[in-house]
Amino acid sequence: MTTRTPSAEGLIADVPALGTFARRATLLRPTAGAPGLLDSSVAGPLLWPADETWPVCRGPHLVEVRERLSEAEREALQRIDRNMRARRAGKPDAAWEISEKEADVQSRIMDGAGALDMVTWERIRRVPVTSVDGVPMLGVLQLHARDVPAAAWPEGTDVLQVLWCPKDHSGLPGQSDYWGPVVEMRHRSAATVSAVLDPPVPDDIGGRRAPLPCVLDPVEVTDLPDQDELPAELLAAAESWAERHGVEFHRGLACHEGWKVGGWPSWHLTDLVPVTCSCGATARLFLTMDSGGDPGVNVGRFGEVRVFTCPADASHPHRLNIQ
Ligand SMILES: [Zn+2]
Ligand SMILES: [Zn+2]
Known part of the structure; x- marks a missing residue:
């Protein structure tokens, strides 16, 4: 007797209307390793022509700016703090209360800054700054067509590089709510690259934005959409099918997690x-x-x-988009 793991294919066989929502996804499954130039990889060496300029980003980048408060501003904030403590004295369960007038003073002093450093008494704001020289981009991903055939490969290309x-x-064109890394994608043909460029390395990579080198173990799966992208009756059918088969629709049948090409985004x-x-x-x-x-990056919390x-x-x- 054989047991089969419930799959999106099995679900679609029983609920055929879901078929129109099925998409191919290639799960990249990165694991720490030492990829070579001819491998598909995360953060491995890129097959980049020696005579092609390495891309740089001029931003604008969000840079932290600190402004020291005046003595009077600091005293005003400390006075508000003392008043709030006095009002709460002897009432440990009471909420912190700030008067309307105090709130006005506080917001005038903060002047739109996002944070206050109460050790150095500095307002901290993040402002967009254009980088004149440009920041060298980081090679993040290289895919060879043989490993991810389901991706759309423009005619004559068999390598995709993502930096x-x-x-x-902030303020990227058409991207009003996006604050993460800027992404650049290049398709090329491996056969046209002879001499390979030694890429520049940015000097300041904050906040775990540089992935660690990984080899890939791609596998193709059928992906289905998030609950928000399915008609209610189809979602109900999918969820009850999943329940009957002892799985959750959102885990393993829809919106596969991790590094992937294609498929559906979860929200x-x-x-x-x-x-x-x-x-x-x-x-x-x-x-x-x-x-x-294993890539060990941290983007968008x-x-x-x-x-x-x-x-x-x-x-x-x-x-x-960051989610
Ligand atoms: Zn940038
Ligand atoms: Zn278009």
């Missing part, structure tokens, strides 16, 4: 955010780069960077 600028950004932090190309088309998930695991591309025209600029 990112490790800094935080576990926000509700569904439509990602739209500049041409108006709904952009489609192309690539997911995840925090943690241990989230994932997702790259969406235009289904109508692959040359349209991609869209980024």
